[in-house]
Amino acid sequence: MNSWLLPVMLATPVLLLLALGIVGFVLRYQRRLLRQQEQLRQVRDASQQQALEAALLAQEDERRRIAADLHDGVGTTLAIAKLHLSTLGQPNLTEEATALLDQAIGEVRRISRNLLPAALQKFGLPFALDALARTVPADGPTHVIIEQRGQPRRLDPKRELIVFRVVQELLGNGLRHAHAETIEVSVDFGPDYLSLQYRDNGVGFDPAAGDLPPAPGTRSGLGLTNLRSRVAVLHGTLRHDSAPGAGSKVWISFPIPYLPADQKPALTTSV
Amino acid sequence: MHIPSWLLTFCEYLEQTASLVVLLPLGLAFWRWPRLPKTMRLMTVYLVFTELVLLASSLVELYRPAWSYGIWHFFTLVQTLLFFRIYYLTLSSPAVRLLIQFAAVGFTVFAFLDSLYLEGLQQVNSYTHVAQSALLIGLALLYFEQLLNELHITRLEQDPLFLVSTAVVLYFSGTVLLYVFVNKLSAPADYASHQVIYTLNSMVNLVQYLLFALAFWYAGRTLPSQSRP
Structure with missing residues (x-):
């Protein structure tokens, strides 16, 4: 039998093993990269969710502030103005203005209620x-x-x-x-x-x-x-x-x- | 070293089994033909071509034994060019595609040079085989790199071209040494050495055809994938 045969027979499995190792490495490395990409995506999704939540909460905060300002500021001022009108003691002259003030107070209440139920x-x-x-x-x-x-x-x-x-x-x-x-x-x-x-x-x-x-x-x-x-x-x-x-x-x-x-x-x- | 006769018989059976196993990927290829992508159709062409060369080789052995090696020299060239085409269609980098074009021209010139001047037509073209192994393993590794860069396939073991590339890497790394030494080992008088070489080749071939069969099984199916970044 040829003297070259034994080294070839021994080296061939080694080369095959090396090739298998490369394929195995590619498979494992690809899985790891995919896992990392998935984790990254989850973190990105979570931060987007947080940003969205924060934006909505900020919007609600702003609505609450506007509702409070309308109710406590504009609403109160209108009520005081109506009170002043009633102290004039001339209902014939102030009737229309009082009705308009009532309407404005009602509107302010409605808007305020809508903004913050x-x-x-x-x-x-x-x-x-x-x-x-x-x-x-x-x-x-x-x-x-x-x-x-x-x-x-x-x-x-x-x-x-x-x-x-x-x-x-x-x-x-x-x-x-x-x-x-x-x-x-x-x-x-x-x-x-x-x-x-x-x-x-x-x-x-x-x-x-x-x-x-x-x-x-x-x-x-x-x-x-x-x-x-x-x-x-x-x-x-x-x-x-x-x-x-x-x-x-x-x-x-x-x-x-x-x-x-x-x-x-x-x-x-x-x- | 003495090789027992039962082992030689086993080797002969294994060789025959390996040549029959090719029917499995071929059958799957014809079954799935309408759904096969272009690259896998080229793989089918390659398998049909292999079978035709095997048939032609058997006939030539009977009627013109002197031409026997010439047929296999021609097979090596066409096989390499077919794989070049498959990887040309698969690899997306323009630089790599240009490299494949140059490699195809260079390889063809070298194969002719080897067959006509370096080793001649009366023995196995081992130099061409070594160049073929290096180039095709390189292209398979470039495909692996592309897969790792793009990450759009989640189950690599179901990607037909990953399976084909795995088969390429295993076959050519497993047989490169055999082809390096084949002209020294397979003297006609040394039947045992000759048989061992072909058995080793058959074993790697068997694995290659099984991987090709798997590739055709998964080809044309919708694989779990993620959108490209």
Whole structure:
């Protein structure tokens, strides 16, 4: 047998092992890089989430400040002005001015209430939702139904405010743009989730045309962007279905830890 | 060193098995043909070409034994150029693509030089084989580098070209030494040495064809991937 054979037979497996080692290294290194990339993505997502949450909370803070200024500043000044008018003792001359002041005071109260729903802070989401439904005139062109299912419970105040804003935005968008006869919002207080279903029989919109300016008489569905941001803060999911002339449906679900029945949410919150 | 006769018989069987295993990737290639990407279609062409050369080689052995080595010299050249084309289509870097074009021209010139002047047509073209191994292993490593840079495939073991490249790296690193020494080892009188060489080649070939079969199995399927950064 040839003397070259043995070294070749010994060296070949070594070379094969080396080749296998290279392939194994590539596989392992690729997995590690993918893991690192995934971790990086998670950190980026978390920071984006934090930024979004901070922006929304700042917006709520600003609303609260404006509401307080309106109520305590402008509202009080208007009330004092009305008082001064009444001290003049000439109701015939001041009647019109008093009526205008009453109207202005009412407007300030309404704006202030919209900016910071006191009912939400004091009595919680179920009560605030009922109050929200009552703000829509019953004899208006759109009939609004807000239905609550399951066992209505209190949530963490921050979550309550976000859920309330979502319902408010859904309702506001519907009333402004849908031209619907009926808007139904159903709030389901599940065991560890809270889901919202919105349905209207209005003009609908083309979900694919979100980036284009809407044609006259149609909706662009851009309000969904704000909704998505709020839903994302609570790690919720949002689905929608609409077509021009076919009304709109929106399904939102949040994973929500409810507060125990014996625990009341703190009235003063950071929001 | 004495090689027992049972081992020689085993080696013969292994060699025959390895030549039959090629039917597996070929069968899968024809089955999946409509869904195969261009690179895997070229792989199919390569496998068909290999089988045709095997057939031609058997016929030439019978009728014109003097031409036998010439056929395998031609096979080495076409095999290399086919792999060059596959990697040309796969690697995205313009510089590497240009390098492949130059390498293809250079390799063709060298292969002719080796066959006509350096080693001649009456023995195995071991110089060409060594150059082929170095170039193809290099291209496979460049593909690995591209995979690690892009990171758009999450399951490498299901990427057809990763499997093909693994087969290339294993086959050519496992056989390069055999081809370096083949002209010294396989003297016609030394049947045992001859058989051992071809057995080693068959074993690596077997692994190569199994990896090709896996590559064809996964080709055309939607792999879990992530968007390119």
